[in-house]
Amino acid sequence: MHKRFILTTVMFFLVILSQIAIASPGYGNYGIIAQAPGSPIIAIDPGHGGYDPGAVSGNVLEKDINLIICKKLKEHLENKGFLVVLTRNGDYNHAIKGLHGKEAKRYDLTERIKIINSSNAEILLTVHVNSNNKNAYEGAEAFYHPKSLNGKMLANYIQEELRTVPEIRKRLSKNSKCFMLCNTKIPAVLVEIGYLSNPREQKKLEDPQYLDLIAQKITAGVLKYYDLKTAWEHMVTFLPLNF
Numbered sequence: 531m532h533k534r535f536i537l538t539t540v541m542f543f544l545v546i547l548s549q550i551a552i553a554s555p556g557y558g559n560y561g562i563i564a565q566a567p568g569s570p571i572i573a574i575d576p577g578h579g580g581y582d583p584g585a586v587s588g589n590v591l592e593k594d595i596n597l598i599i600c601k602k603l604k605e606h607l608e609n610k611g612f613l614v615v616l617t618r619n620g621d622y623n624h625a626i627k628g629l630h631g632k633e634a635k636r637y638d639l640t641e642r643i644k645i646i647n648s649s650n651a652e653i654l655l656t657v658h659v660n661s662n663n664k665n666a667y668e669g670a671e672a673f674y675h676p677k678s679l680n681g682k683m684l685a686n687y688i689q690e691e692l693r694t695v696p697e698i699r700k701r702l703s704k705n706s707k708c709f710m711l712c713n714t715k716i717p718a719v720l721v722e723i724g725y726l727s728n729p730r731e732q733k734k735l736e737d738p739q740y741l742d743l744i745a746q747k748i749t750a751g752v753l754k755y756y757d758l759k760t761a762w763e764h765m766v767t768f769l770p771l772n773f
């Protein structure tokens with residue numbers, strides 16, 4: 531009976547905490563800390579790079595958009611007190627000479643995962659631009675591994691923030707078994723920030739101010755995740771040892 535009461539109480543407070551995080555403006559209490567050694571580390575992976583352009587529309591390349599927004603995202607997160615590791619900070623990838631096609635791609639992704647897993651990062655944000663044969667598709671999407679509860683929570687918070695972007699297609703977070711999400715040891719989210727195949731959305735993705743807004747929304751989602759995570763950790767410290 532005692533354990534049931536404690537469990538019910540914990541579940542009640544979890545619901546309250548989640549609602550507080552959802553209702554908050556995005557830049558939660560966690561974000562006011564000063565950046566310092568020991569601050570949480572976040573890994574950011576700008577998709578593609580070098581000979582691999584990703585999605586292409588005319589002279590607009592996904593790899594360039596990915597790097598621009600990831601640098602903006604890095605700046606916003608650092609301003610909120612996080613330490614940030616990028617898997618690339620220029621126009622290159624990690625494949626070695628002599629590799630081609632799928633073999634080169636697998637090598638590149640494996641090297642990125644090594645960087646992430648050795649960085650002591652707590653979460654991963656891998657950022658891409660989407661594309662589809664149907665140019666009507668639009669909107670930003672956050673993906674998580676189906677077996678990662680923390681990844682799902684982080685993706686949900688990011689998606690909620692992305693849905694507040696003016697005139698954006700309001701999509702829902704989804705699960706995915708893409709290589710990066712399957713092979714990292716930490717909660718990870720793939721953020722597809724829009725569709726390069728949609729002419730109207732392409733114009734937005736070429737606008738630095740729009741990319742900065744998307745970076746701010748992703749940051750807000752990360753802060754909500756950490757607000758709830760920190761509150762939960764504090765709550766657990768008050769549970770009885772024999773619970």
